[in-house]
Amino acid sequence: MTETAPAAAPRATASTFTTYSPATGERLAEYPAHGPEDVARAVARARTTQAGWAALPASRRRELLLRWKKALADDLDTVARTIARETGKPAGDAALEVVLTLEHLAWAARNAPRVLGRRRVRTGLFTVHQRASLVHRPLGVVGVIGPWNYPLYTPMGSIGYALAAGNAVVFKPSELTPGTGVLLAELFDSAAPEHAGLLAAVTGAAATGDALARSGVDKVAFTGSPGTARKVMAVCARTLTPFLAECGGKDAVIVTADADLDAAADAIVWGALSNAGQTCAGVERVYAMREVHEELCARVVDKAAALRTGAGADAAYGPMTLPGQVAVVERHVSGAVAAGGRALLGGPDAVRAPYVAPVVLTEVPEDAPAMTEETFGPVVTVNAVAGVDEAVERANASRYALGAAVFCGSGRTGAAIAARLRAGAVSVNSVLGFAAVPALPFGGSKDSGFGRIHGEEGLRAFTSVQSVTVQRFAPAVALTSFAVPAATRERAVRLARALHRRR
16 A cells, blocks of 8 residues: 655644645644654553453453444444545445444454354373363554555454454554544444543554554554555564554456456456545456457446546545545556557546546556556556466566456356465455455455454454463373483383374
8 A cells, every 4th residue: 555745634733733635625623643652641541451351251342342333333424424524535435434344343243252262272192181272362452553545444454353352452543534543432432431442543644653663562553555564564673563564455357258348347447446546455457368358448448437536426436535646646657658558548637636537558568667566546457468377477476465356257267267366365256355255364465565354364363372281180101201211201202103104
């Protein structure tokens, strides 16, 4: 995910900063720019509150988290309106973001007791006298640094799962969307007043995030650019604080010759242009078999050309939330055309800040920035390939490895192609299908980061594992004693060797 210093983003004074609408430029609200002392107080309060939260029966934590979920659902309109105002996205998109968040929170709350409960482990021949088990324990306080493009859904992949695992959370929302983070914490406090402060929001820009990483939290979950991730990780490395990073993508779609082209075109347009293309796992590259490339391009252009951008209720997507990103989009589009690519729809003149009209490119060289860097705007390139092998090779050539999609006439064949892709999540005959399934882990590798949120792996990511053995009876041969005769040890070694020499 791209992070650039915003051109007309929050303006800070010594202790406060102001947010503005990315669509109209109007003043929205003023928030404190929390410094190290403010962050330290939030972490200390969270740590005190977490002790009581962790001591609750898992069933009680589940009940309180579901009560919080209900509060979010009851106030869905308010939450969605806050998201829409701060990001500029259409109201319907903001409401959908809240709905997806509710799905994940419900799953985490209901499944945490099962996933994280004490589990018996089988012992071996020489440890039959032991009863073994493992348990997932809360880490303590988790620091979450969130993004602006999905200011509720994305950070809640860490917040909701961390809370369900028994932790407290101190959340630093993006300086572009602080109101969403503050509202989220307020709704938690109202739903679980006896645990107020368990989820705290600290607001500010990079300095606040730096203070959070240095505050002594027990893990940091970060969403943002690879460059910023490296800086935060370097801070965490000084204290060996565990770090989870989701750093965006350059997602590819493969379209085979027998694919349903209407379905593929519809999904590509939505995956590339929804939220103005400001989606970590959004579609940026398409590799279509040569025999269907021209027809697919025509359908993509037809569908994209029918979309309207703007601030009205009928707009398919809104403005670029981060003003500085407009220049990145313009550079990528202009560079692609200058390098020999063709603009089938839009082009450099599609960029009219703060809006960017849909851009569909083709024949763009694979080494152009539009193909190698995260564009994070409403731009998609559809290039032709000779076959599936070439498509897989090009898709995997990116330094990002977050999501991908395959459109194919056979679901089984599509799954086989998906298995060859290095992306952390792949959808067959849909785009972003994995994002709506709470049980599926989400995350990538290479410049897309590391670690997983969502699903069972997402719950376990916010715990430490403790292994326990309890001796049930005295062993016939106590191998962990200096009193064991040498002859007894030798017989045990011979027995073990004989057993393990068997196939």
